[in-house]
Amino acid sequence: MIFVVNSCTNNTNEIDEQKPNIDLTIQDAFPLNCDTLFFGETFNLKMIFTDNVELGSFSIDIHNNFDHHSHSTEVTECSLDPIKIPVNPFLFINDFEIPLGSKEYQTNLEINIPPANSYGDFDEGDYHFFISLTDKSGWSTQKGLSIKILRR
């Protein structure tokens, strides 16, 4: 019994035990779950990243969810279009640095969604907007948002 009580000692070294946070509750945060983006337009990624020690880096992945394979990480449910087979889906993958020493970082990132590539126009429909954020210690937070990308 003494044995169990005794079990949590020597933890005086300061180690980071907290994940970073992706804050979508700020005013004009974008995109949010169930939002719509448009082909041929540029949108401003607006969210605040925070960490108790130091932020690491982040990545954005936008891929089609025409088969409804993945679920968002969010509470709200979005209405999805019927399942369809992709022909020329849009794909965006990139990783981004965060200035060294940041505990808080507000993104200021313009992302352009081109209307087409060499194979033709991109498919409209349900997409998945995935944000991954790390801190310096290697903790990470993911947010997967259900969005639509349409033509205006």
Add this chain to the structure above:
Amino acid sequence: MIFISTKGQNKFMLSGSITDENHRPLPGANISVNNSKTGSDAFGNYRIDGIIPGKYLVEISFIGFEKKSQIIDIDVDIVLDFQMQSSTLSLQEVLITDRYLERRKKEESQNIEIVNDEYLKQNMGGSLMKSLERIGGVTSMDIGSGQSKPVIRGLGFNRVVVVENGIKHEGQQWGADHGLEIDQFAVDNLEVIKGPASIMYGSDAIGGLIDVKQNNTPLDNTMNANVDLTAKSNNKLMGSSVSVSAMKNHIFGIIRATVLDYGDYKVPTDSVDIYSYRAPLYKKHLRNTAGKERDVHFTFGILKKQYTGKVFISNVNSKTGFFANAHGLEPRNVNTDLHDKSSRDILEPFQQVNHFKVLNENQWFSEKWKFETNLGFQRNFRQEWSEYVNHGYTPPVFPENQNFPADLELQFDKHIYSVNAKMSYFLSPKTTITAGLSSDYQDNRISGRGFIIPAFTQTTLGTFVFVKHLFSARSILQYSVRYDFGNLKTTAYYDWFQSPNETNTSWSFLQRAARLNKKFSNSSWSLGYNYNLEHLTMKINLGKSFRMPIASELAANGVNYHHFSYEIGNPNLSPEISYQLDAGAEITGKNFVFGITPFANYFTNYIYLNPSSEHDRLYGNGNQIYYYTQSEVFRYGGEIHAHYQIIKSLQLGLIGEHVYSEQLSGEKKGYTLPFSPPSSVIFNIKYQHEKLIFVQNAYFSVDYQLVSSQTHIVPPEVITPGYQVVNIRFGGEISIKNQTLIISFQVQNVLNNKYFNHTSYYRQINVPEPSRNLILNISIPFTGNLSIKK
């Protein structure tokens, strides 16, 4: 040997010691001198006083050994030692008695636990490791209700070696998502060594050893059959294992078949929170975790006085579903109509594992030596199936003409050939030397759309010498040294799909793994000492062990889409080296036992997968980079056990375990190691009676387990709160018209608590442990004589 002392006396004393062919003391042997009888004590010593002068017949008998007798004139005090030869007729009763356990514990300088098939049936969980979890220092990493991996004092994966019938069991130990392919109904006897056990079984056993034996054989000229029927309420499991065995003229054969079928298991919650998304569960069923297992075993052999030879052929096959609402850490949309139609169907994602083995064991004995060979062939074939989903740069629609189907996510096909030989030589009554050689070759092929480790071949060769010296029956010294050499060759691997370059201008098939040819060699050693008094046993062991880096640690370069991770191996990793000090002390009183087994362990370079702060687009498809890295690690901990007998039939018990780990260098300095089990203590009360109304050997046992929270975590783990759980076991033997039924009943999680297991595969997506589970096992043994026709 006869020593005669001269003293003027009218009555004399006969005393001496009884040992086995390895000069190990045999406690509990029967000594009869004409009509007076006694038994040897814990150290094999006996003593009969008050013998009047005369001619006497001294007879020594012990079950499992050839009877010895000698006629002797007693007219002085006489010391008469006997060395017994084991009879090879049947080892069934001998190997699983408590005395054997007592003896092994006293002789082994490492901390050892031994259980038999009866223990496994009384504690039966969903898998072999789950059934062993009650043992102090042993935990399991569970993947659903029917699969788990061994963890000994917080070390698992490739750091724990499982040996079955003398040959190291080789599956995909490195992976977190599948269990140990061993049929727990086929286990007769099992030993757990807590702490490094590299000397005999290869350098990987840096954390411990699980030694599984199928050594029960029928008595000569008999035929036995055994039918086990088992059922569980939680996952509606129905299963049976049937064995038939016979022995005639020292030749025996055993066949066994095991069939298990189970549905989705239930958890005490209506929904599971995967991030912020709350996935509802239908009737509290953890969707798609049903499974089935089909195992067959065929064993035959010959048991002669100076030779035993056995062949074990087995095939263990399982198919189990993964929780459908998440694949890894990725939340998935689920077709609930399809999945919730039946709780017994196994839909994608699921895994299928087939493990085939042919093992041969030969032992030759003489008075002076024992020679043993083990040969083995194993094939481990594992497939993971899931619906094709495009991730990263994989094509949106699966292209035709690939050499694997779209839904085959991973396939591992491993062939292993093993050869071991060892020789024990009894140099003197006090000193035994054992030397051995072991070698294996494995060929690993891969397929499927995912890539985590490359195909590789591995050759290892090891040699060892082990010396055991008895200063007296009380004081035993053992020391050993081992040298291992290994050669690992990986095959280059390219993606089956193209990815763009940095400027998005050209596309190419990325090389994921390079051809590597790595050679490793290193030595292990150990030094141990046991000191045994009548009521106190003490042991201490110091050892160095090492482990060669495995293919994933050296050469991984793949994206694990379901864990949002991009895992990169390091071809320059050194062999992992560990120094460990183990100790043990046990006090035995008239009605109590108290034991403590502490350890301290230092790794110069513990190899693990370290999540970094980086993301990678080109090779990692935007995922977080995890690097295989090495750091200095210090660990300590131990187990305590105690029991107190209130009255003959009522006993109180306590089992506790604790491990602390800390990284002393590297990026994660100050952090613990991944999968560190929390501290735990079990309070037990057990009632047992030889006969209770119509039940023989009746027992009723309640475990109250308290588990601390696990706040020592390392990315990407989550803190796990503490919990308490109550388990009940009861059973006994019932005879109906001369037919015995052995009944074991369990109620696990009696209070239906919702709690999380820190080392569960599903912990990170917040899946709680199973809700209340009623387990029934009925074992029906049949025995008959084989008629001898002359």
